[in-house]
Amino acid sequence: MIDFIQMVISGIAVGSSYALMALGMVLIYKASEVPNFVQGEMALLPVFIAYMMIYSYGYSVFIAFFGALFFAMILGCFLEFAVVRRAKNPNILGLIIVTIGLEMILLGLVSWKFGADQRIMPFPISSYSSVMIGDLYISTMDLVTLFVALAIMIVLFLFFRFSKFGVAMKATQQNPTAARLMGIRTNRVKMVTWGISATVGTVSGLLLAPVIMEPYMMWNPMLKGFAGAVVGGMTSLPGAVFGAYIVGVVEHLFGGYVSMDFKAVVAFAVIVIVLCVKPSGLFARHYVKKV
Amino acid sequence: MKKTLFAVLFGALVVFGMLSTGYCEIGVTDTEIHIGQWSPQSGPAAAWGAVARGTDAYFKWINANGGIHGRKLVHHYFDDGYNPARTIAGVKQLQEQRGMFAWVGGVGTAPGLAVKEYLMQKKIPWIGPAAGSWHWVTPPQKYLFNVYPLYLGDAQLLVEHAAKKMGKKSIAVVYQEDDYGEQGLAGTKHMLEKYNMELAAAVPVAMGDSDMRPHAMRLSRSNADAVLLFISPVAASRIIGIGKAMNYAPQWMSSSTCGDCPLMIDITQGLYEGVITSSFGMLETGEKVGDLQHINDPKHKLVAEYKKDVYGKFAARDERWGYTFVVGIGLAEPLVEAIKRAGRDLTRERLVEELEKMENFRGVLGRITYGPLDPNNPLTRIGQQELFLHQCTADGGSRILTNWIETEYIPMGH
Amino acid sequence: MTFFAVEDLSMTFGGLKALDKVSFEITRGEIFAVIGPNGAGKTTLFNCINGIYPPTGGDIVFKNNNIRGLKPDRVAKAGIARTFQNIELFSNMNTMENIMIGRHLFMKTGLLRGGLMWGRRSFAGKEEIENRRKVEQIIDLLELQTFRSKFVGGLPYGIQKKIELGRALAAEPELLLLDEPCAGMNAEEKQDVVFWIKDIQDELGITILLIEHDMNMVMDISNRILVLNFGRPIAMGVPDEVSVHPEVLKAYLGEDDADDASGP
Numbered sequence: 002m003i004d005f006i007q008m009v010i011s012g013i014a015v016g017s018s019y020a021l022m023a024l025g026m027v028l029i030y031k032a033s034e035v036p037n038f039v040q041g042e043m044a045l046l047p048v049f050i051a052y053m054m055i056y057s058y059g060y061s062v063f064i065a066f067f068g069a070l071f072f073a074m075i076l077g078c079f080l081e082f083a084v085v086r087r088a089k090n091p092n093i094l095g096l097i098i099v100t101i102g103l104e105m106i107l108l109g110l111v112s113w114k115f116g117a118d119q120r121i122m123p124f125p126i127s128s129y130s131s132v133m134i135g136d137l138y139i140s141t142m143d144l145v146t147l148f149v150a151l152a153i154m155i156v157l158f159l160f161f162r163f164s165k166f167g168v169a170m171k172a173t174q175q176n177p178t179a180a181r182l183m184g185i186r187t188n189r190v191k192m193v194t195w196g197i198s199a200t201v202g203t204v205s206g207l208l209l210a211p212v213i214m215e216p217y218m219m220w221n222p223m224l225k226g227f228a229g230a231v232v233g234g235m236t237s238l239p240g241a242v243f244g245a246y247i248v249g250v251v252e253h254l255f256g257g258y259v260s261m262d263f264k265a266v267v268a269f270a271v272i273v274i275v276l277c278v279k280p281s282g283l284f285a286r287h288y289v290k291k292v
Numbered sequence: 293m294k295k296t297l298f299a300v301l302f303g304a305l306v307v308f309g310m311l312s313t314g315y316c317e318i319g320v321t322d323t324e325i326h327i328g329q330w331s332p333q334s335g336p337a338a339a340w341g342a343v344a345r346g347t348d349a350y351f352k353w354i355n356a357n358g359g360i361h362g363r364k365l366v367h368h369y370f371d372d373g374y375n376p377a378r379t380i381a382g383v384k385q386l387q388e389q390r391g392m393f394a395w396v397g398g399v400g401t402a403p404g405l406a407v408k409e410y411l412m413q414k415k416i417p418w419i420g421p422a423a424g425s426w427h428w429v430t431p432p433q434k435y436l437f438n439v440y441p442l443y444l445g446d447a448q449l450l451v452e453h454a455a456k457k458m459g460k461k462s463i464a465v466v467y468q469e470d471d472y473g474e475q476g477l478a479g480t481k482h483m484l485e486k487y488n489m490e491l492a493a494a495v496p497v498a499m500g501d502s503d504m505r506p507h508a509m510r511l512s513r514s515n516a517d518a519v520l521l522f523i524s525p526v527a528a529s530r531i532i533g534i535g536k537a538m539n540y541a542p543q544w545m546s547s548s549t550c551g552d553c554p555l556m557i558d559i560t561q562g563l564y565e566g567v568i569t570s571s572f573g574m575l576e577t578g579e580k581v582g583d584l585q586h587i588n589d590p591k592h593k594l595v596a597e598y599k600k601d602v603y604g605k606f607a608a609r610d611e612r613w614g615y616t617f618v619v620g621i622g623l624a625e626p627l628v629e630a631i632k633r634a635g636r637d638l639t640r641e642r643l644v645e646e647l648e649k650m651e652n653f654r655g656v657l658g659r660i661t662y663g664p665l666d667p668n669n670p671l672t673r674i675g676q677q678e679l680f681l682h683q684c685t686a687d688g689g690s691r692i693l694t695n696w697i698e699t700e701y702i703p704m705g706h
Numbered sequence: 707m708t709f710f711a712v713e714d715l716s717m718t719f720g721g722l723k724a725l726d727k728v729s730f731e732i733t734r735g736e737i738f739a740v741i742g743p744n745g746a747g748k749t750t751l752f753n754c755i756n757g758i759y760p761p762t763g764g765d766i767v768f769k770n771n772n773i774r775g776l777k778p779d780r781v782a783k784a785g786i787a788r789t790f791q792n793i794e795l796f797s798n799m800n801t802m803e804n805i806m807i808g809r810h811l812f813m814k815t816g817l818l819r820g821g822l823m824w825g826r827r828s829f830a831g832k833e834e835i836e837n838r839r840k841v842e843q844i845i846d847l848l849e850l851q852t853f854r855s856k857f858v859g860g861l862p863y864g865i866q867k868k869i870e871l872g873r874a875l876a877a878e879p880e881l882l883l884l885d886e887p888c889a890g891m892n893a894e895e896k897q898d899v900v901f902w903i904k905d906i907q908d909e910l911g912i913t914i915l916l917i918e919h920d921m922n923m924v925m926d927i928s929n930r931i932l933v934l935n936f937g938r939p940i941a942m943g944v945p946d947e948v949s950v951h952p953e954v955l956k957a958y959l960g961e962d963d964a965d966d967a968s969g970p
Contacts, residue, residue, distance in 0.1 A: 004513065011505040109334065117338030118612065119526055119559045129563060131537035140537040165813040172796050172807050179794035182756060183877065184782035184811040212533060213526050213559060217336045221502040256506035262469065264506060265498035 003136050008253040014143035016249025017150040021205035022219075022226025023233065023241035024157065025198040030235050031174040032194035033085060035096035036227065041219030042107035043080065044202035047073040048210050048218075049115050052122055062123050066207055070200050077199030081192045112216045122210035146208045153201060154242055161238075170194055221265075225249070228268040232275045233284045240284025247271065317639045319393030325631065325638065326366045327351070328392035330382055330407075331399045331422070335373035336500065339525070339616065340399045343422045344369040346620020347397050349606035350598075354628060356605075361636045365628075368392065374399070376406035383407045387416065394419065394643065397623045401425040401471040412436060417643055419630075420623030420675075425471050429670035430703075435640075437647050437662060439623050439675045443472055443522060445699030446547040446570040447479025449679050453568065453693070454518040454545060455487050464493040464516035464542075466507060466531060468523045473497070476522025476547060482702050492516035497523050504530040512540035521546040529560040536563055548572055548679070552615035554688035565686040568693065570679045573615070573622050573657040594656055618656060625655035626675070648672075658696055670701055677701065708767050709734040709913065710881055715764035717750055717937075724750040726937040727764065732881070732930075737907055737914045739924045742934035743957065748917045749791060751934070752883050755915075756788055757781045768881065783811055787879035789870045791886045791917075797859035801850055801869050802841060804858055808876025809837045844872045848902065864895050868902075875906070882906065884916045888923055896920065900927055925949060933957070 022040055029037040037043075051069035054060040060068065080103060085091075088099055124142075131140040161167040172180040173190040181187050206219055226241075229248045233240025248268045256264035263270075275283060319326040331344035351365040359365065368386050372379040379398075386392055387410075394417040398404050401423045411418050412433050420439035421428050424446075428438040454460040465480045467473030477494055484491055493514035495507045508531050511519055519542045521528045528550045535541065544567045550556055551569035598621055603613050611617065630646040631638060653660045658678030666672045677699050682690040710732040717725040724747045732738045740748050754761045757778040766774045768784055776784070787808070796804050813833065845851055848868045853861060858869055867887065874882055887903065888896045900923055906912050918924045924931060925945040933941040933948060935957040941948050948954055 004509075007509065008506070011509065015503045015505060112334050112338060116610065117334075117341060119339065119529070119555070121559055121561060128561065129533045129536040131539075133539070138538050140534070165810070168803070168807060169810060171799065172810075175796040175798050176794050178758070178778075179790070179796065180807070181758075181778035182782055182788055182794075183807050183873070184779045185807075186777075186779045213529055215526060216338070217500075218502065221500060252503065253506050257509065261506065261510065262496050262498065265501040 004257065005254075007137050008257045009250055010137060010139055011143075012250030012253035013246055014139060014147060014249070015252070016229075016246035017143070017146045018205045018209055018222050019225040019229050019249055020150050020242045020245035021153065021201055022222050023229040023245040024154070024238060025202040025205075026223075026227055026230045027233070027235060027238055027241040028194055028198040028201070030230070032170070032191045033081070033096065035085075035091075035093060035100060036230075036235075037198070038097065038100040038223070038227075039080065039103040039107060040198070040202050040226070041223030042104050042111070043073065043077055043199040044206035045111055045216065045219045046076060046107050047199070047203040048122070048206040048214065049111050051207065052115070052120065052210070052214065055123060062125065069207060070203055073199040073203035074196040077196035078192045080199075081195035085195070086188065086191070108216055115216070117216060120214040121212075122207070122214055124211035126211075128211045142208070142211065146205075149204060149208060150242075153204060154238070157201075157238060166190070166193070225252075225268050228272050231272050232282060234282025237282075237284040240282060244283065317393065318391040320363070320638050323363055324366045325360070325363050326368060326390065326392050327627070328383065328386050328395045329367065329369040329397045330372045330379050330403060331369060331397065332374040333371035335375065337374035337400065340374075340422070341371070342611070342614065342616035343397050343399050343620035343623070345607065345611060346602075346617040347624045348620075349602045349611075349617075350621040350624055350628075352606040353602040360628070360631050361638075363638075372403055374403060376403045379403035380406045380410065383410065387414070392416065393638075394627065394640070396420055396627050397422045397620060399423065401427065404428070408433075408436070415640065417627075417640055417647075419627040419647070422619065422623055423472070424475070426475065426670075427471070429673045431667050432665060432670055432673040434665050435644060436673060437626065437675060438673055439626060439657065439660060440619075441548075441572050441658070441676050441679055441699065442674070442701070443475040443547055444479035444482075444702050445677060445679050447476050447520065447522075448483055448699050448702075449570050449681055449694070449697060450520050450545045450547075450568070451480055451483035451487075453681055454520075454543065455483075455489060458518070458543060460518035460543060461489075462492040462514070462516045462518070463489065464495065464511055464514050464519045465491065466495045466497060466511065466519060466521050466523055466527075468527070469496050469498055472547075472549070473522045476520065479702060480520055497527050501527075502530070504534055507531055508534035508538060508540065511535065511542070512538050516542055518543040518545060521550060523550070525550045525552070525556060525559065529556065529564075532560055532563050532567070543568065545569065548615075551682075553682075553684035553690045555612075555614055557684055557686070557688045562686060564684045566683060568681055568683045571615075571682055572676065572679050573618055598656065622655055622657040625657070626650060626653060626660050629653055629655075670703075674701060707770055709769060710915075711765075711767045712751075712755070713765045713767065715751070715754060715766065716762050717747070717754055717759060718762045723937050725754065725761070728932075728934065728937070728939050729764075730932050730939070730942060732913060732915060734880075734913055735907065735911060736929040737903065737916060737927055739916045739918060739928035739931045740934060741918060741921070741924055741931060745936070746934040747937040748934060749885060750937075752788060752885055752917065755781070755786065755883065782877060785878075785880040786883065787874035787877040787881075788883035789867070789874050789885055789887060791889055793863070793866045793870055795858045795866055795870055795873070798857065800855045800857050801845070801853045801861075801872075802855060804869055805841045805844055805872045805876045806837065808873040809840060811877055812837060812840075840878075841876060844875050847875075847905070848872050863890055867891070867899075871902070875910070875912075879912060881913045881915060884914060884918075886917055886919060888918060888920050896923060899923075903927055921949075 025040050026037050047069040050072050051065040054065040054068050126141050128142050131138045161171055169185045169190050172185055173187045177187045209218055225248050226245055229245030230241040232247055233244030251271050252264055252267055255267040329344050329347060331341050332338050333341040348367050351367045355364045370382045372382055396419050399422040404421045405427055412435055415435055417435045419437045424440045424442045426442055428436055454463055465477050467477045493510055495510050528546060532544055546569040548570045551571045556564040599613055630643050633646040634642040648662050648664050651661050658676045660675045663672040678696040679699055680696050681693040683693055684690050713729050715725055715728045742748055753759045755766055757776050760775050765772050773781055773784055853865055858866055887899050907914055928945055931945055931948045932939060933954045940953045940957055941951040
């Protein structure tokens, strides 16, 4: 029993970083209708920028982290403005290829500029300390990640619910044509959505970096976040979060009780099962658009 | 008519041009010897790219000192991103368009396997694949000379040390799901059988998996008091870190792959202190056994020389003087030595002859010995079987625990 | 001063002329209707005015400014709102939220101010209260009270049409474009719509440009009518003039005539 609880706790811990990636992907999917495979690298580059700010320019960790988040915002906006928006008559496949291309470019850029060596991001909390509750443990870093993820979810919820821009984003996602006619600058909304998505992803990256930093660090969280987003229906923010936690917990239970060999791929089995039972994902809301 | 004449003349010129060098061997001219190599300079295995850069700096240093018998070594290395399809494409292109005399190093079992058939069929010497795989010596190939010790040997030394020297009762293995990890697992099982011990746990790590919590948990539940790691440095640092968070502290032990103490201490934020790893290079032992020594210890004359001259003068500015870089030098040493011994009259056959005569050759790695090809005896091509153990210290140095130990070749049907 | 005028407006899709030198002028406060058979270019005309399509030729003047080629959000800002033939609501929001988005142009609160200021007294609070008051007025006007907090996706067609109208009104436009406000409605609902349109004109003083298929309704409420056929204007004037115009009869009732002619 204690093992089971421990596995669920660890699953939720790892699910938090998946959840942040899933949130970022869903935001972009709602705005630009593309599964965004550059999600991980949009976070990777700012994380390395933060590292550079600390080691090459001597900034403090907090300033560097804020710098990275700011840079992520700019980077996300830039990618949408300079690349994604330029796609003429884009179809979904074309856009996917655009994001994969961007992924390769950013990954190449980071590998070229920073090299393949593993590094560690300085962080005020030790990556290896933990809180013990009886026989159960949870690492402090995981706890921080969990709270940060929850905080971001709440902020996003309030933002969408109450801010002018959040409402404009919601409107743009639901009906871009009508939104434009309401005076909403949908292009700008999409651009900023990319920026916000990159920022959310970067938070996840900054929380992974104190454990280990290398150019491929975001690949696994991105794939699992994508899996979580698909499980949650791709269009629902709470769904994405829930899906990501499901993926994390299932991975750990599967690794613990069934097979460690297939732990890393069980997420994709979860996708298949969910899509067979509920093809639109667990939390999808359907807008049937009359033609 | 005129065109035909020109074509004939041109053809003749080309033929005479080639003959005029006086050598019929591909990749060898009056002034140059062309050597090929692949390595991942990008992609998930890019940290291993330093092997080729080490070789490159080594060759440049040799050239700067006058080359070998009046010839310069021309090093052609390309980035295959650890992708076997790119390896075979790149090797064929360089071999067929540029013409390599021999190949050296070459990171990875999978990329190496992709080109092994091709190189062997064309009778092109390949020295020192940068991966310890039994595929290189089972069965032995005339033109393939192994240098990198097999991971079976790492497992032998580590298990022996844990069970006999340290008296550990329960040993677990964490292994990467590929040739490297499986060798580690097989070697460990073999040794445990020998000692009549049970394997406490065998935990596989999928390539690319970045979440090691379940792995660490399974280890801690197994209560193993020694854990052998046959995984990547990143995975090792994660697992040890999570173990620390869980208050699980066995004797961690690792193959030479995670044996770069300064790197490991750095990326584990010091948790690597006390970890015992096998190693096959960079350290002078002998009477110094038991003393605290750093890899940068200038007492090792050859290592010191390489660090000062090869690394200091010919490596890129942001290159790290690390294990991988030095391995790149060490893997190329037997090739360079054999070219020297072959003399001015260099052919592939001469090279193979000289390599086969090599006995207890000593560079920065352990002693290297080959023999005349015997299809039933892998030892004729295995090269180096010596390893030693050391223990990482908090400051990124290491304490040497054993002298060079010759490991045995364990035949494993594969 | 010209309130609203379209001058020689042309729109070509590939080789097809959807609009061919269409000109007309609307004075402030009138109800102006555009009619024509299917494919006459009526909706294209709206899309050009809105900025959804950039016209290939001609000018669109609104309050002495040329608004041709402006982006839709700019056109909305200038004071032109519209409804759609096929409803374009935010189906995953409730009625209140949908109409609230019509107030988007009047919301000044940026992210920072909205986040920093809480409570009714703050700027953001006052603004929100003002906007909600306007929305409530519209809900009352269109009798949408019972649907205030229902998701619009599941509401009946007629109600959705009203919500869309309400959203357009929330933007406080000077010119309102209505694309077939009666499409798919029964006689009773149509009557209601006619009343509202008149109310909008009389009480709110909004000028209306309307596309409609229902001839009776158009004749009933329009001050002036423009008839389009294959993208070309064929007649313009007060309802009585237009309804007896020979070209109009031929084009608009042409099918019936043809049927009659070919009949036994």
